[in-house]
Amino acid sequence: MAWSLADAKALLAVIDGIGAEGLAPADYKPAALRAAIAAGEGDALNEVASKSFAWLAEDLRDGRTPMNARVQWFAVDKDVDVNPTDAIMARALDSHDIAGTLAALNPTYPDYAVLKDALARTPRADAKTRALIRANMDRWRWFTRDLGEYYLMTNVPEFQLRLVRRDRIVRTYKTIVGKPGKTATPQLAEEVENVVFNPTWTVPQSIVVGEGLGAKYVNNPAKAKRDGYAVTTLPDGMMVVVQQPGPNNSLGMVKIDMPNPHAIYLHDTPARGLFNTVSRAYSHGCVRTERALELGMMLAMLKAGKTPEEVTAISQSGKYTKVPLTSPMPVYIGYFTMAKDISGQLLTWPDIYGRDAPVLASFAQPRQPKTGQRTIDEKVEAIAAPGL
Known part of the structure; x- marks a missing residue:
């Protein structure tokens, strides 16, 4: 030109x-x-x-960070x-x-401007802090610029989920995220399609066979029913074990379904006491969400046109009920080690998955030409269980 x-x-x-x-x-x-x-x-x-x-x-x-430095980055920026x-x-x-x-x-997103102001105030002699600020500013560029009117944003190292409208926080929820290693929670940009009240949970074969759960119940249907499971034996001999809805279900009282290749979603948990711990990296990758039933009911009202009376009746029925959303609710799972916390204070959090180092290293090197690649090639381990 x-x-x-x-x-x-x-x-x-x-x-x-x-x-x-x-x-x-x-x-x-x-x-x-x-x-x-x-x-x-x-x-x-x-x-x-x-x-x-x-x-x-x-x-x-x-974003400046090349794809090979974005660990478990699967959020396609449109x-x-x-x-x-x-x-x-x-x-x-x-x-x-x-x-x-x-x-x-x-x-x-307001955090970007806050980080920019922090960079301006940080002395050049404090190279370590400046590098961390720059890395986290760049992480905001990785996401789509317009996040939507309503959206859910979770910051993994902070163990918090936000329901946001027009970039202002409406509600916040503590989270439990994936354990470091093979079941770390990846970075995603997806959309909620359904809210499932009183969900069932199909037990993975690693537990059905590997831990003997199928053998325990297959010849004792009465015990399976008492324990909240249903067992089916397929013609090829494979046993399918499904945990039925109820307060002890591994997914709790609600599952917020955001279909993606990694089988990551938000859900309730019967082990709610873990929300009182400080470092909450216990799950097999999915994001367990405090007050998930409240969040699910809000989504059903905001995005599926349900009345408070309808969602209350559905949630209290004890029956598996899938409520499809009639308009999308974006969900962003980010990884920011420096950002505003839910009270608005700029904080840093421990790099629980070790994802800072490759980003910082890429900034210390000359810029790499863009390749057109949209996500990383790395695979995420299949989830073995919600992880109680």
């Missing part, structure tokens, strides 16, 4: 000041752009300015689809508002 000297100088000014957004000016070749400006308008300036602009726009829109780089550049050059067009790519 054709760049005027004025637009190229405006781009250079943005690059020179991009440290305020937690990015490094050197990544966007300011020396080469300065030399091209000195040489005047023409093909050389067009090429250099376009490349610098594209790299900066991509990092502001999608911003590149709705706001492609060429369209951003054309808009900037047509309006001659280079700075404004690039600033419009910044995340809108």
Whole structure:
């Protein structure tokens, strides 16, 4: 695209000041752009300015951190689809508002601005803190810029879930997340499709066979019923054990279903005493949610048109009931080791899964070209059990 000297100088000014957004000016070749400006308008300036602009726009829109440094990142950012780089550049050059067009790519979630302010206040001598702030600013860029009017946002290291409307917290809920290692909770961006009241739980074969649960119940249906299980033997001999609805069900009284390839969802738990512990990384990957029944009832009213009387009757019926949502409720599972807590205070949390190190290391290296990859290649272990 054709760049005027004025637009190229405006781009250079943005690059020179991009440290305020937690990015490094050197990544966007300011020396080469300065030399091209000195040489005047023409093909050389067009090429250099376009490349610098594209790299900066991509990092502001999608995040600087390469996919190979995003551990268990499976949240597809749709911003590149709705706001492609060429369209951003054309808009900037047509309006001659280079700075404004690039600033419009910044995340809108309030935490990003809080982190930006913290970066401005942190002395350059405190390199460790500044690096952590920059890494967590970038994590907001990994998500879609517009999170929606209503959405659920959980921050794994904080052990908290928020119900949010227009970026303002409506309710908060303590969470229990995956144990470090193979059952760590991944980072996702999904949508709630159903709220299941009085859910059943199909016991994984690792427990049915491996722990002998099937053999325990298959010839004793009366005991299975007393213990809250139903056992079916398939023609091929496979035993299917389903835990029936009830207060002792491993999923509790409600399951908030957000279909995804990793079988991760939000759910209640009968072991509610664990919410009183400080570091709550006990599950097999799913997010156990405090007051999940309250949350499920709210979702059924907000997004399925149910009345308070209807959801109360459904929840108290004791019967398995799936309530499909008529409009989507986005769910974001993030991993921020520095962010505002539920009271609005900027805090840091322990890096329980060790995900900071690769992000910090990537910032210490030159910028990597974008590959077009949208999620990481890493696989998540299948869930063995809710984990009581």
